[in-house]
Amino acid sequence: MYQQGIVIDGLQYCNWDREYFQTLKASGITAVHVTIAYHENARETLTRFAEWNLRFEQNDDLIMPVYSMADVELAKALGKVGIFMGAQNCSPIDDEIGLIEVMRRQGLLIMQLTYNNQSLLATGCYEQHDTGITRFGKQVIEEMNRVGMIIDMSHSAERSTLEAIDLSARPICISHANPTFAHDALRNKSNTVIKSLTERGGLIGFSLYPFHLPNGSECSLEDFCQMVEKTADIAGIDHIGIGSDLCLNQPQQVLEWMRNGRWSKTMDYGEGSAANSGWPDALPWFSGSKGMENIYNGLVRHGFSEGEAGKIMGGNWFDFLQQGLEPNL
Amino acid sequence: MYQQGIVIDGLQYCNWDREYFQTLKASGITAVHVTIAYHENARETLTRFAEWNLRFEQNDDLIMPVYSMADVELAKALGKVGIFMGAQNCSPIDDEIGLIEVMRRQGLLIMQLTYNNQSLLATGCYEQHDTGITRFGKQVIEEMNRVGMIIDMSHSAERSTLEAIDLSARPICISHANPTFAHDALRNKSNTVIKSLTERGGLIGFSLYPFHLPNGSECSLEDFCQMVEKTADIAGIDHIGIGSDLCLNQPQQVLEWMRNGRWSKTMDYGEGSAANSGWPDALPWFSGSKGMENIYNGLVRHGFSEGEAGKIMGGNWFDFLQQGLEPNL
Incomplete structure (x- = not known):
């Protein structure tokens, strides 16, 4: 049964090689949602797209780009892995509303409206004060709705998310x-958020990141x-999926880029600590090629x-993405 | 008859408003080929795309974007003007081969490989020495061929063009x-170039720019x-079209941006001169809405x-573009 269905990992950030x-x-x-930017601005994001184009060209027997859900169906039919691109921060649009449509067209x-810190749009989950969605943020939400770019609040603070x-x-x-309720961490979400999110469709x-x-x-x-079972009781069976946050084979410098970008002169440890600054150990039942099948079983x-x-x-990711990616032009 | 056919202007740079x-x-x-960049780098070119997206949104009863020739046929059927975008310089790709596919996807x-001056790719028509296509230029030509981006040598020097x-x-x-042969100017093309160009398809x-x-x-x-007749004798009837270079309602500063970009502290007058530094007067038979029909008649x-x-x-532009835009991926 596992082999027959559409399997989607809603977030990975591995060291992408053949x-x-x-x-x-x-x-x-x-299909996998891959992160192409954490702190990259618009110009730098173009290079990330170019790097993926080269991966698609050099590995076209294994992977293919996903620009719409028809591409996911095609990937399934061809036995390839569909790759759809996303950003964990709003840095790719700089301060420019028009770049949303530009970035959407690029794939x-x-x-995400924010990555841990306050952004131009919203407050991140590690800030002390959450001021909610900004003036620019409101414009961006409307424009993302218009062009069919999906809003992700994984790293945002509670009020901003609501x-x-x-x-x-x-x-x-x-x-x-x-x-x-499963693990109390600033990055995890309250029942209030989960209910509000899923009631609106x-x-x-679910993350497999040990932290x-x-x-x-x-x-x-x-x-x-x-x-998963307890969340399904709150959210319903149609509104949950997997977003593993799998970061395999990445060097320490990538973790430091994720956590520090260019914003901090001193080391910020994010979910880690000075005593525990590296990548967490992967789960033994979620590594290698059997991870998703192990979860299914x-x-x-x-x-x-x-x-x-x-x-x-x-299945739920597929239906959600199909609705959300259709432009309202 | 004029009304029935597909009419394409192969270049305009007007002050775009409703x-x-x-x-x-x-x-x-x-359909019209519009210039979106003269000296704009990759980041600035994104803003030019965003400006066009806004024009498409605000004037969608009159114009529509062209990403493939199917869009030109759709524009004809809908009675809208199709807009296809191009750059008169290679500045939109910075120094990065991967940006060709990125910019092609964006539309x-x-x-052009060069605009009047030496570029990273080739020599412009106003340089004293023409060293031909550079190392980077050869890579770019191959990549443009691959992704289906059309090479334009309007402002290039003779050897580079050949x-x-x-x-x-x-x-x-x-x-x-x-x-x-019609008008001896550095920007115009020798019979050798015209023959070589058109023999290869x-x-x-033809430009309507007075200079x-x-x-x-x-x-x-x-x-x-x-x-036109004399050129058809050299090039054949299938390899000529109109590229009016029409620049209506533009302020002097746009002309100065075209000519000087950021490369010159002193004023460069391009095809003009210190005594004749402004826009040339438009041709009376090629202005307003009757210009193309006048030419047809x-x-x-x-x-x-x-x-x-x-x-x-x-018709010739349509066939040429249809062949040239098909990716060879």
Whole structure:
């Protein structure tokens, strides 16, 4: 059953090379949301697109770009892994409303309004004060709605997230985060946020990043499935998916770019600490090519039907993206 | 007959506003190649795209973007003016080969390798020494061939132009220039260039810019048609079109940006001079909404068949663009 359905990972940021594309293909994943920018401005983001174009050209037997959900269906039919691009921050649009349509046309399908810090649009989850959506942020939400670019609030603070859900005329997502009831962390989301998000048709993707999980790298597959079940009770079975936040084979400098960008002269450790500054250990049941299939099997063992497990593994992401990416021009 | 065919102006750089779009629509023009960059780098070019997106949004009863020739056919069917975008310089790609595919995806269908001056790719027509296509230039030609971005050598020097014709695996264009036999100017093209270009399937668009014409602003429609006839004898009827270089309603500062960009502290007068530094007077028979129809009627009066005149007015551009824009991915 796992092999038949559409499997979507709602966020990865691995060290992209041919060997990993082979692992992805072997994993049975139909499509992956890949992060192309954390702090890159508009000009730098163009280089990130160019790098992906070269990967598509050099690995076209394994992967293909996704500009619409028809491409995901094509990827499934061809046995390739579809790649759809997103940004974890609003840095790719600089301070310019018109760059939303430009970036959308280039293939930026998803954008976070803020990454941990205050941005021009909203407040990040590590700020002390959350002032909600800014004046520019309101314009950006409207424009993202118009061009069909999906709003992602994974790294945003609570008030900003709730306001974005309200202000957006279209459902939004939290592509990769877990409920705080499972693990209390600034990056995780309250039941209030999860309810508000999903009542409006939004989607939350469960993270496999150890810092977001109960017991960190010791989290068992059964612990994970319990969290999914409890979230489904709040959000409904149609509004949950996987957004693994998988960051494989990346050097320490990438972690430092994610956490520090150009904004801090002193080291910021994000979810880590000075004593624990590196990448967390990967979960043994979510690494290599069997990770998504292990989750599917775990969900079925835990009591989800095959149909429900299929929705969680990709069906829900597919439906959400199909609605959200259609331009309202 | 004029009304039935596809009419394409292979280059304009007017002051784009709603009033002018109404003039364009009334002119019966199906599609226009508009210049979006002279010296703008990659980042600045994004803003030019954003400005056009806003014009498309605000004037969608009059104009529509052209990303492929199917859009030109759609524009014809809808009675709108199709707009396809190009750059008169290679500045939009900075020094980065990967930006060709990025800009092509954004809608940059045509790019000149150089604008008057030496560029990173080739030599411009006002340089004293022409060293031909550079190392980077050869890579760019190959990449433009691959992604289906059309090479334009309107403002390039002779040797560079001949080398580009040879190096390119696909036909290239001179979107807006006239033969030197009609008017001897550095910007116009020798019979050698015209023959080499068109023998390889390339296209030359006749310019209506007075500095490129015999007798300047006094050039008569009959003079123009004589030039067309004589060029057709060299190039064949299938390889000529119109590229008016029409620059209406632009302030002096735009002319200065075109000529000086950021490269000169002293004023460069381009085709003009210190004593004649402004825009030339427009041709009385090529202004307002009747310009293209006047040319069509002039060509037929001069002895071209309606079919031949139709090719020159747009049929040839359509065929050339359709071939040239298809990606070889």
